[in-house]
Amino acid sequence: MAFTAKSGKFSASINSVEVGCGDKKIVLGGENILPFYTFDAPVENAPKVGVEITDSGLENEPECVKKYYEGCETVADMAKRAASFEGVDFLSFRMDGGDPNGANKSTEELIAMLKEIVAAVDLPLVVCGCKHAEKDAELLSKAAEAVDGRNALILAAKEENYKQVGAAAGLAYKQVVGAESAVDINLAKQLNVLLTQLGVDGKSIVMNVGSAAAGYGFEYAVSTMDRVKAAALAQGDATLQMPIITPVASEAWGVKEAMASEADMPEWGNQEERGIDMEVETAAAVLASGSDAVILKHPVSIKTISTMIKELM
Structure with missing residues (x-):
């Protein structure tokens, strides 16, 4: 008996969200199938890969990453170099130094850096805060103003500061x-509802439902993504039909397997290879679970994941 394939596409779909403008803009989401199930239906917008730089420049980067930025003196120089890496679709600027419990850099200093980056590159921008909700309320509101006209993704509003960030980014300056949310489908849904009730267009929202490096409670992150995609597509839940972006770099390069030197752990082998492996396996897994974009650090990881996506689409 001949085999008759049955399409697994859904009647519902993930929202298509544009980030950036002009020829370099990207579109996240739009799919109505499970991740990489292109045998069920074509996918118009492949997952995207971003490169992360931070306000610390090269200060806190591993040596295996620093070599790719040789000659760069400013964060803007790094942005230009990062934009040239093979496979990069967008640039992510993380303002870690704003954390009051860390370097506690002023909002003015960080926004000045952001403006230099805006002037230096024309790639779509993702602007990330310092993970301190109160400081991010101010920092990301000012960032939304600084990238006015660039249709940037401001990452991210949390339950503690969604009114300030959502009002500035989504309403005043029309950014994405x-x-x-913290690795919980109900929390993800609740935050989307709160933002839309505030007046933010649901089709201008992208979710970060939580992230972790592979092996570090990672099953909670990917199972949450699985549940979000199932609810969005199989159940047609409009409050969860936003694309997902996952910051992988800060998680993957922050664990001992990537950070431990070869002098300290000679039995683990080459540190650069370990870091790349951790970043690639984490990114591949979150993409397979439904992430529409990943943020990476190492140029080899970026090239590898970009190639994987092209081969699977």
Whole structure:
């Protein structure tokens, strides 16, 4: 008996969200199938890969990453170099130094850096805060103003500061709003509802539903993504039909397997290879679970994941 394939596409779909403008703009989402199930239906917008730089420049980067930025003196120089890496679709600028419990850099200093980056590159921008909700309320509101006209993704509004960030990014300056929740489908849904009730267009929201490096409670992150995609597509839940973006770099390069030197752990082998492996396996897994974009650090990781996506689409 001849085999008759049955399409697994859904009647519902993930929202298509544009980030950036002009020829370099990208579109996240739009799919009505499970991740990489292109045998069920074509996918118009492949997952995207971003490169992360931070306000610390090269200060806190591993040596294996620093070599790719040789000669760069400013964060803007790094942005230009990062934009040239093979496979990069967008640039992510993380303002870690704003954390009051860390370097506690002023909002003015960080926004000045952001403006230099805006002037230096024309790639779509993702602007990330310092993970301190109160400081991010101010920092990301000012960032939304600094990238006016660039249709940037401001990552991210949380339950503690969604009113300030959502009002500035989504309403005043018409940027894309990132909604960050803590690895729980109900929290993700609740934050999307709160943002839309505030007046933010649901089709201008991208979710970060939580992230972790592979092996570090990672099953919670990917199972949450699986549940979000199932609810969005199989159940047609409009409050969860936003694309997902996952910041992988800060998680993957922050664990001992990537950070431990070869002098300290000679039995683990080459540190650069370990870091790349951790970043690639984490990114591949979150993409397979439904992420529409990943943020990476190492140029080899970026090239590898970009190639994987092209081969699977």
